[in-house]
Amino acid sequence: MATRRGIPGETGQSKDKTFSVVGTARPKVDAHAKCTGQTLYADDLVLPRMLWAKLLRSPHPHARILAIDTSRAAALPGVHAVLTGKDLPIQFGILPVSQDEEALCREIVRFIGDPVAAVAAVDEDTATMALELIDVRYELLPPIRSVEDAAKHPSPQLHAYADSGNFHKLVHLEFGELAEGFAKADLIREDLCFYEGNTHLPMEQHAAVAHATPDGKVTLWSSTQTPHYVHRALSKVLEMPPSRVRVIATPNGGGFGGKSDPFNHEMVVAKLSLVTGRPVKICLTREEVFYCHRGRHQALMRIRTGVTREGAITAMDFESYLDGGAYGSYGVASTYYTGALQTVTYDVPAYRFRGARAFTNKPPCGPKRGHGTPQPRFALEVQLDKIAEQLGLDPADMRLQHLVKANTVTANYLKIGSMGLGPCITKVVEGSGWKERFRKLPYGRGLGIACSSYITGAGLPIYWNDMPHSGVQIKCDRGGGVTVFCGSSDIGQGSDSILAYIVAEVLGIEPLDIRVVTSDTDLTPVDLGSYSSRVTLMTGQAAIQAAERVRAMMSGPAAAKLDVPSDRIVFGEGRVFDANVPERGMSFADAVVTAESKLGTIGNVGSYTPPRSPGRYRGAGVGPSAAYSYSACVAEVEVDPETGFVKVPTIWIGHDVGQCINPALVMGQVEGGVYMGLGEALMEEMAYRENRNVVHKWPSMLEYKSPTTHEMCDVITYLIEDPDPNGPFGGKEAGQGPLLPVMPAVANAIYDAVGVRVDEVPLSPPKVLKAIQAKAAGKEPRFGPSSVPLVPWPEATYVPTPAQGGDGKSRPRNTVG
Amino acid sequence: MNQEPVPLIPLARKIPGEFTVNGEHFEITYTGHKTLLEVLREDLALTGTKHGCELGECGTCTVLIQGEPQLSCLVLAQACQHQDILTVEGMADGPALHPLQIAFIEVGAAQCGYCTPGILLTAKALLHENARPSRQQIKDALAGNLCRCTGYIKIYEAVELAAARMRGEHAEPLRESLYGY
Numbered sequence: 001m002a003t004r005r006g007i008p009g010e011t012g013q014s015k016d017k018t019f020s021v022v023g024t025a026r027p028k029v030d031a032h033a034k035c036t037g038q039t040l041y042a043d044d045l046v047l048p049r050m051l052w053a054k055l056l057r058s059p060h061p062h063a064r065i066l067a068i069d070t071s072r073a074a075a076l077p078g079v080h081a082v083l084t085g086k087d088l089p090i091q092f093g094i095l096p097v098s099q100d101e102e103a104l105c106r107e108i109v110r111f112i113g114d115p116v117a118a119v120a121a122v123d124e125d126t127a128t129m130a131l132e133l134i135d136v137r138y139e140l141l142p143p144i145r146s147v148e149d150a151a152k153h154p155s156p157q158l159h160a161y162a163d164s165g166n167f168h169k170l171v172h173l174e175f176g177e178l179a180e181g182f183a184k185a186d187l188i189r190e191d192l193c194f195y196e197g198n199t200h201l202p203m204e205q206h207a208a209v210a211h212a213t214p215d216g217k218v219t220l221w222s223s224t225q226t227p228h229y230v231h232r233a234l235s236k237v238l239e240m241p242p243s244r245v246r247v248i249a250t251p252n253g254g255g256f257g258g259k260s261d262p263f264n265h266e267m268v269v270a271k272l273s274l275v276t277g278r279p280v281k282i283c284l285t286r287e288e289v290f291y292c293h294r295g296r297h298q299a300l301m302r303i304r305t306g307v308t309r310e311g312a313i314t315a316m317d318f319e320s321y322l323d324g325g326a327y328g329s330y331g332v333a334s335t336y337y338t339g340a341l342q343t344v345t346y347d348v349p350a351y352r353f354r355g356a357r358a359f360t361n362k363p364p365c366g367p368k369r370g371h372g373t374p375q376p377r378f379a380l381e382v383q384l385d386k387i388a389e390q391l392g393l394d395p396a397d398m399r400l401q402h403l404v405k406a407n408t409v410t411a412n413y414l415k416i417g418s419m420g421l422g423p424c425i426t427k428v429v430e431g432s433g434w435k436e437r438f439r440k441l442p443y444g445r446g447l448g449i450a451c452s453s454y455i456t457g458a459g460l461p462i463y464w465n466d467m468p469h470s471g472v473q474i475k476c477d478r479g480g481g482v483t484v485f486c487g488s489s490d491i492g493q494g495s496d497s498i499l500a501y502i503v504a505e506v507l508g509i510e511p512l513d514i515r516v517v518t519s520d521t522d523l524t525p526v527d528l529g530s531y532s533s534r535v536t537l538m539t540g541q542a543a544i545q546a547a548e549r550v551r552a553m554m555s556g557p558a559a560a561k562l563d564v565p566s567d568r569i570v571f572g573e574g575r576v577f578d579a580n581v582p583e584r585g586m587s588f589a590d591a592v593v594t595a596e597s598k599l600g601t602i603g604n605v606g607s608y609t610p611p612r613s614p615g616r617y618r619g620a621g622v623g624p625s626a627a628y629s630y631s632a633c634v635a636e637v638e639v640d641p642e643t644g645f646v647k648v649p650t651i652w653i654g655h656d657v658g659q660c661i662n663p664a665l666v667m668g669q670v671e672g673g674v675y676m677g678l679g680e681a682l683m684e685e686m687a688y689r690e691n692r693n694v695v696h697k698w699p700s701m702l703e704y705k706s707p708t709t710h711e712m713c714d715v716i717t718y719l720i721e722d723p724d725p726n727g728p729f730g731g732k733e734a735g736q737g738p739l740l741p742v743m744p745a746v747a748n749a750i751y752d753a754v755g756v757r758v759d760e761v762p763l764s765p766p767k768v769l770k771a772i773q774a775k776a777a778g779k780e781p782r783f784g785p786s787s788v789p790l791v792p793w794p795e796a797t798y799v800p801t802p803a804q805g806g807d808g809k810s811r812p813r814n815t816v817g
Numbered sequence: 818m819n820q821e822p823v824p825l826i827p828l829a830r831k832i833p834g835e836f837t838v839n840g841e842h843f844e845i846t847y848t849g850h851k852t853l854l855e856v857l858r859e860d861l862a863l864t865g866t867k868h869g870c871e872l873g874e875c876g877t878c879t880v881l882i883q884g885e886p887q888l889s890c891l892v893l894a895q896a897c898q899h900q901d902i903l904t905v906e907g908m909a910d911g912p913a914l915h916p917l918q919i920a921f922i923e924v925g926a927a928q929c930g931y932c933t934p935g936i937l938l939t940a941k942a943l944l945h946e947n948a949r950p951s952r953q954q955i956k957d958a959l960a961g962n963l964c965r966c967t968g969y970i971k972i973y974e975a976v977e978l979a980a981a982r983m984r985g986e987h988a989e990p991l992r993e994s995l996y997g998y
Contacts, residue, residue: 025995031922034930036914037865037905041931044864072821125848203869203877203931203965253867253931254965286870431998492929492966664925664995668971672928675968701874701963709956712969719997 020572021505022729025664028497029516030251030490042207042223042250047279050209051080053269054127054282056117056134057291058109061361061694062158063138065107065116072133073119078126080276082134083118088271092233094226094261094366096463098168098328100159103237103267109138110158110326111361112695113291115264120272120280143361143694147300147321150358151789158326158359164792168324169335171355172794173619175411176801181315181350185306189387192302193379194760194785197323198684199295200368201706204253206292207283208266210273218274219246222266225255225489226529229462231521233262234270242521245270249519252530255491256676257367260531261294261329290699294366295686297334297357298323299375302788303383311384311391311398315350318342320376321788322357322365329366331357333458333622337372340623342380343410344453345421345630346402349803351411356791361694363686367531369676370736373454374743378761381450381744385751394438395748396429396449399632411801413615413808417627418732420656420722421451424632427654427718432634439752444639448748451632452740456658456724456733457534459610459624468607470538471525472546474503475603476554478596480574480589482507482514484546487527488539489519493735494665495535501661502540502728506547508571509588525605533733536661537626538608540728545606553602554595558586561594611726617799617810626726629733630656633674633741635713637749644769646682648746654718655738659730667717669734674715677742679707683762759784835898838863839907853897854878854889857904865905865934869963876962879935880904886939905934908941916979917941924990926975928966936962940976948984950976 033039070082085106093099105116117134121127144150144158144166154165163170182188208222218240224230227249235242252259265282272280284292304317320338324331339353370377388395404410406419428449429435438447461469473485484503490496496518500511518524527539551571559566562585564578577585586594595602613624634652639645651674660666683705689695698704723730743761751757756771760783767783775781798813800806832849835842838861847860854871857863857880866889869875873891880889881903908915917937920926927933936959943950943958950958955976956969964972974994981988 025990027922028925028927030930031925031927032914034927034933035905035918035921035937036909037863037934039930040864041867043868044858046862201965203875203929203963204867205869252929254929256965286872286874427998492931494928663997667995667997668925668928668967670997671968671970672966676965678968700872701870702872706963706965708961708963709959709969709973715968715970717997 019505019729021501021511022661023659023663026511026662028494028665029500029511030496039251041204041253042209042221043283045209045221047209047211050279050281051120051122051276052124052127053118053120053272053280054131055115055265055268056131058105058112058114058116060109060138060140061112061143062141063109064141065105065109066137066139068117069135070117073130076126076130076133078122079119079130080278081120081272083268083271084116088237088267090237090239092237092262093328094229094330094462095328095332097332100161100328103264111363113288113363114326118268118272120276145360145694147323147358148789150360151791162359166359167356167791168328168359169332169357170791170794171335171339171353171619172796173339174352174796174798176350176804178315178317178350178352182306184314186309187387187390188304188306189383190302190304191379191383191386191759192785192788193382195299195375195378196685196687196761197296197298197365198680199290199293199686199704200256200258201701201704202254202256202258205284205286205289206259206263206265207281208269209279209281210269211279212273212277217244217246218270219248220266220270221248221250223252223259224249225252225259225491225531227489227519227521228487228526228528230262230266234267237267238270238274246522249489252489252491255530256369257371257531258294260367260529263292286701287699290696291363293325293363293686294329296368296374297365297372299338300785300788301376301379303379305383305387307387309391310401311388311393312402313346313348316342316348317352318376319354319788321791322355323360323362324357325360325362325364327364329364331365334365334367334372336619336622338376340412341373341453342376343412344404344414344416344628345451346399347404348411349801354793362688363696370454370739371532374680374740377452377740378744381741382747382759385448385748396425396434399451400425409614409802412623413613413620414623415614417726418658418722418724419630420720421630421632423720424630424654424656424718425451427720428632428634428652431716431718432636432652434634441752444641444753446637446749446751446753447634448745448752449632449634450741450744450748452737453628453630454733454737454740455532455625456537456627456629456727457610457625458532459613460621461528468609469534470527470542471605471607472499472539472542473525473603473605474546474550476550476592478593480513480587480592482509483517484514484543485517485524486539487519487521487524488535489530491530493530493669494662495530495539497665498536498661499539499543502543503547506544506551507588509574533736536731536733537727540661540731541608542606544728545608546604549604549606550602553599553604554591557595557598558591614808616808617797619797627658627724627732629737631737631741633745635742635745635749637746637753639750639753639768641754641772644765644772646750646763646768648678648713650714650716651742652716653738654720655734656720656722656732657734658724658727658732659721660719661729661731663719666719666734670717670738671715673736673738674742675707675712677739678713680761681743681746681763682711683764685762756781757784834894836902837899838902839904847894849895851894852890853880853892853894856894857889863904863906867931867934877932877935879938879962881938881942884942884945886942903938905937908937915941916982917976920975920979924971924975924978924994926967926971932962932964936964936972944980944983948980950980
């Protein structure tokens with residue numbers, strides 16, 4: 001399909017503006033390459049004289065390294081270098097507060113799969129053989145297997161910097177007067193929910209190629225979502241100035257958050273290349289990808305909510321207990337995220353959050369699509385379903401009546417801009433035949449509803465600084481071609497395409513006349529990376545600014561040449577012309593020549609920094625965003641009461657995306673989000689042997705169940721466009737939000753189908769069956785957790801709410817009126 | 818520490834082989850224990866064929882051997898000599914893309930694009946057998962190809978679009994597929 005011009009009736013429309021590119025479905029800029037096998041992913045790169053690297057990984061969950069003898073491996077013909085921890089002694093990590101990872105473990109291994117040595121050899125077979133010749137002597141240490149273990153065994157500590165014992169992070173925040181809120185409630189419910197962690201399972205295994213050159217520089221190509229952060233970590237670990245380290249993110253074969261950390265293998269290949277003077281490649285096996293993990297945290301949750309007879313929330317008390325695995329990763333942020341976004345869908349006047357993240361001897365958890373928010377969203381939306389039932393209210397109507405209002409500030413100081421959840425609910429209720437079918441389907445079939453919200457980009461960067469979050473540079477060629485440079489990384493979501501569409505819209509040219517250069521720390525201005533659903537909004541705003549500056553540069557010379565006032569100059573349809581007399585104009589290419597003749601080289605830069613959040617308390621950095629997307633979901637299920645097997649034929653989903661930049665890409669993100677949510681709901685789990693012990697139960701794609709075409713449901717998608725003033729042309733995120741309501745919608749539908757509550761994810765057949773059997777035996781018709789571990793909670797950070805006249809700062813409780 | 822001597826590892830034996838890939842004849846020497854996947858990617862530089870597990874679990878490395886979809890990670894290259902092998906690089910006719918490729922591009926069936934080559938080839942084999950597959954038949958054919966990005970829906974729509982065009986029908990993407998309901 002050729003890109004279309006701005007023909008009336010075929011253009012995207014927002015409330016007050018007609019676009020020529022924005023809002024129209026069109027192919028991605030990289031679609032042709034991806035459909036012809038021409039896209040080069042990291043493992044497709046081959047350099048002359050390239051060596052292969054392999055990592056030796058710990059077979060023990062927790063052990064002290066007594067000795068490593070690499071002499072036999074080094075003596076193997078074809079082996080060029082062997083590294084151990086002493087060669088890379090500097091620690092790193094994605095967050096400045098948890099620099100706890102080593103490229104190769106020096107003294108302690110903390111999970112099965114933790115790397116201890118690395119080899120570079122002439123080929124993969126030789127490198128693999130060399131690993132077997134490395135002799136490591138370990139002293140086994142008792143493993144911490146669970147949050148309960150961590151609570152019981154504060155020592156020995158896995159990491160000395162933990163907040164308390166083996167609790168990496170403990171958070172206690174209180175907004176407003178909880179007791180007063182509960183006192184106003186007609187009904188108070190307390191529920192426990194459990195969310196088994198799961199992993200990203202990108203189709204592409206992580207791979208990296210490093211090339212250290214004799215001029216003292218090193219280049220790393222890597223399948224990473226965050227080249228800027230890898231650049232910083234690599235420079236630190238290699239002890240080389242950032243100016244001599246170049247990181248290029250190759251197109252990612254799927255990320256979903258799993259390629260957002262700086263990884264051991266990236267440090268190791270760079271060092272091996274420096275040591276050998278040759279390019280070095282590593283491609284992880286699928287089993288190793290499971291050990292890299294950084295996936296969804298396992299979370300046990302307690303939620304206590306007070307509501308009025310009408311279902312209005314008067315107070316909420318939320319606790320999360322996270323199994324973080326062996327390292328910090330994004331864990332501090334993940335912990336805060338399990339408490340941050342409960343307040344942005346329905347009005348919550350008083351709110352308390354307590355979160356604990358334990359260190360355990362398992363692969364480290366981190367950010368997976370939805371980062372820390374799907375678990376609490378599940379607990380909240382399932383509890384609301386129970387509340388609606390107890391109050392005799394329709395759960396869709398109850399939600400609709402208590403929505404957060406647009407342009408307000410929540411109890412925890414998150415600033416809501418546009419808010420399109422109402423129309424999302426209305427659409428899925430109409431589309432699914434909710435009013436006619438909810439609670440009326442035959443036994444075994446049911447409908448469930450749930451809603452959610454997600455950030456459009458984190459309000460703060462990973463490391464503290466006052467610089468922009470995203471930068472875009474534009475260069476115009478004399479022939480009319482435009483090159484857009486940006487540090488953002490396309491992980492399949494289409495971020496390269498978004499840059500082309502937005503610059504095309506502003507400059508009035510076709511996306512095909514734009515070349516996009518991204519993800520190269522030497523060539524492109526910094527963008528923080530593809531995480532937190534930030535890319536379209538932040539690179540989009542930076543691109544608009546850069547393109548508007550280019551337009552301003554070009555307008556003057558064009559106006560002079562056309563002899564019209566420059567405020568009448570319009571850019572559109574590949575031309576630069578007089579708004580009053582459109583025939584009076586010139587081609588875009590001629591306008592570049594005209595401008596370059598007068599001003600010199602034509603190009604400009606733009607950048608973007610999110611607005612400052614009103615929260616000023618410690619912990620206020622997680623949750624703020626320039627804009628929040630909203631989603632509503634109805635799931636239909638068929639439950640086999642004999643087996644507990646759940647089939648989901650159809651999901652209806654409404655998503656408030658603000659404004660589609662390319663609706664086809666939004667559709668793809670929404671459908672993909674529903675798919676991934678369905679996998680989490682029904683089957684995906686990062687499970688460990690022997691009752692949640694430390695050995696991964698199934699580090700393979702066959703045994704880690706994910707939906708095939710046979711399990712995937714039909715998806716009926718409604719895109720709600722309620723432009724947000726902070727978004728580029730009004731746009732908000734679509735990559736993560738639509739996953740969130742799927743799990744609770746399926747759980748609520750199971751209740752509608754067979755009258756049992758499964759308060760756990762995944763909602764796998766054994767759990768559903770146990771709940772059905774419990775019901776048949778006259779017991780509580782439920783499967784779920786029944787207790788929480790004892791945690792040494794810190795004193796609350798007390799923050800008066802905006803409604804109490806708070807200023808966003810915390811203060812001692814007794815000084816409040 | 819371990820005092821055992823370093824074993825003498827025989828140099829990996831290279832053997833001569835003849836392969837017909839995308840209609841092109843190749844005479845090469847290659848390590849005899851390599852899979853077809855490895856020979857395609859490493860010895861013939863046809864990196865369009867991807868891998869997600871190298872254990873026959875994900876379908877990503879699917880190529881057509883004698884027109885049949887096969888997991889190239891599970892097939893020894895030696896077993897494929899003198900057979901017609903088709904990879905994604907061979908789908909287009911010169912600069913003219915295959916209707917499946919065009920349809921995948923139009924509806925956005927490739928997001929990260931990593932599973933796309935295997936799915937395109939599996940779909941090609943399906944349409945060769947069945948010019949008018951039902952949605953269920955498409956699902957059955959693609960059940961061995963995992964995709965983590967799309968939820969498969971745009972893939973079904975692209976296969977249906979290409980099938981219609983290959984039957985000579987005038988077909989365009991459905992509006993609700995690109996813009997929602």
